[in-house]
Amino acid sequence: MIELDTAAPLDQHRATVLPAWIDWNGHMNVGYYVVAFDQATDTLCKQFGCGFEYTRDKIGMTFVLEAHVTYDREVKEGDPLRITTQILDHDAKRLHYIHEMYHATEGYLAATNELMLMNIDYATRRSAPWPDFAMERIDKVAAAHKSLPVPKQAGRLIGIKRK
Amino acid sequence: MLTTLPYELPELETRAPLDTHRSKVLPEWVDWNGHMNVAFYVTAFDQASGAFMRNMGLGRRYVDGKLGMTFVLETHVTYDRELRLDAPMRFTTQLLARDAKRVHLFHEMYHEEQGYLASTNETIVMNIDYATRKSGPWPVPAAERLEMLWETHKALPRPAKAGRVMGLSKGIR
Numbered sequence: 001m002i003e004l005d006t007a008a009p010l011d012q013h014r015a016t017v018l019p020a021w022i023d024w025n026g027h028m029n030v031g032y033y034v035v036a037f038d039q040a041t042d043t044l045c046k047q048f049g050c051g052f053e054y055t056r057d058k059i060g061m062t063f064v065l066e067a068h069v070t071y072d073r074e075v076k077e078g079d080p081l082r083i084t085t086q087i088l089d090h091d092a093k094r095l096h097y098i099h100e101m102y103h104a105t106e107g108y109l110a111a112t113n114e115l116m117l118m119n120i121d122y123a124t125r126r127s128a129p130w131p132d133f134a135m136e137r138i139d140k141v142a143a144a145h146k147s148l149p150v151p152k153q154a155g156r157l158i159g160i161k162r163k
Numbered sequence: 164m165l166t167t168l169p170y171e172l173p174e175l176e177t178r179a180p181l182d183t184h185r186s187k188v189l190p191e192w193v194d195w196n197g198h199m200n201v202a203f204y205v206t207a208f209d210q211a212s213g214a215f216m217r218n219m220g221l222g223r224r225y226v227d228g229k230l231g232m233t234f235v236l237e238t239h240v241t242y243d244r245e246l247r248l249d250a251p252m253r254f255t256t257q258l259l260a261r262d263a264k265r266v267h268l269f270h271e272m273y274h275e276e277q278g279y280l281a282s283t284n285e286t287i288v289m290n291i292d293y294a295t296r297k298s299g300p301w302p303v304p305a306a307e308r309l310e311m312l313w314e315t316h317k318a319l320p321r322p323a324k325a326g327r328v329m330g331l332s333k334g335i336r
Contacts, residue, residue, distance in 0.1 A: 025234070030206075030209050031203060031206030034205045035202040065241070067201060068237075091331055154329075156237070157327075158238075159326070160287065
């Protein structure tokens with residue numbers, strides 16, 4: 001397993017807006033923000049030993065239960081992205097976290113994605129506790145993230161705000 | 164504000180919820196878990212939002228004619244059940260609220276043959292002025308349609324999965 005990164009927030013994931021991610025409005029399509037965020041989830045899960053190999057080797061899977069995205073600013077083809085990840089909460093089989101996507105050179109916040117992820121048993125395709133190796137690492141990263149302020153985009157309720 | 168639209172609008176579908184959009188799980192939407200990836204649920208729902216917008220008179224011709232655009236501000240998805248390659252999908256769309264430049268929509272995605280609920284999506288879509296790329300009021304013909312739609316949607320019960328705040332049951336520490 002890779003060396004554990006306890007930086008708070010996790011600040012490893014980088015990406016570039018691909019041509020296929022652009023829609024007729026000339027910017028990254030709403031679905032592809034989630035593609036980019038899902039790849040950042042892979043970067044997070046790799047930290048816990050629950051990345052691609054976890055599924056390839058038929059040990060387990062991780063499924064998203066729920067997701068909330070705020071689209072804060074447009075990004076265009078070729079833009080470099082920096083995605084940071086903060087763990088908000090966790091239990092025996094779930095992980096609650098938020099990604100923040102920044103334009104890597106201009107620095108502005110482009111979007112956020114709050115997620116609930118669940119560990120899945122490979123054979124039954126049903127929820128199951130995190131394996132011990134993952135739980136130990138999740139506990140360490142969660143402890144490192146515990147003192148971070150909760151981003152204002154976390155725990156949002158959708159609605160049209162009356163002025 | 165645009166007072167007219169320079170193309171013929173489609174016949175207005177006032178049935179509530181809107182139940183016209185259909186789709187299918189494409190090969191490129193399936194991930195290493197062997198099911199539709201989380202991101203492509205959002206893509207599929209975005210196409211259902213597109214169907215709602217077309218019904219308002221704001222389809223592709225609205226963008227191609229450089230009249231305006233619609234941007235999603237925020238979206239909330241619940242992933243209720245898996246969908247595999249080629250699964251046929253049926254979408255229903257309820258208008259939860261609206262104002263001069265935004266709509267608050269609630270989509271439900273069903274497996275069209277097996278009938279089960281696969282996912283829900285609550286979303287806010289805003290009208291955008293083409294030239295400034297900033298928010299602006301709906302064109303008048305679209306606003307008129309929106310009011311007619313609101314009349315038929317407003318009495319629908321609020322979906323149980325609307326207005327969710329995410330968290331483990333014990334809440335954020």
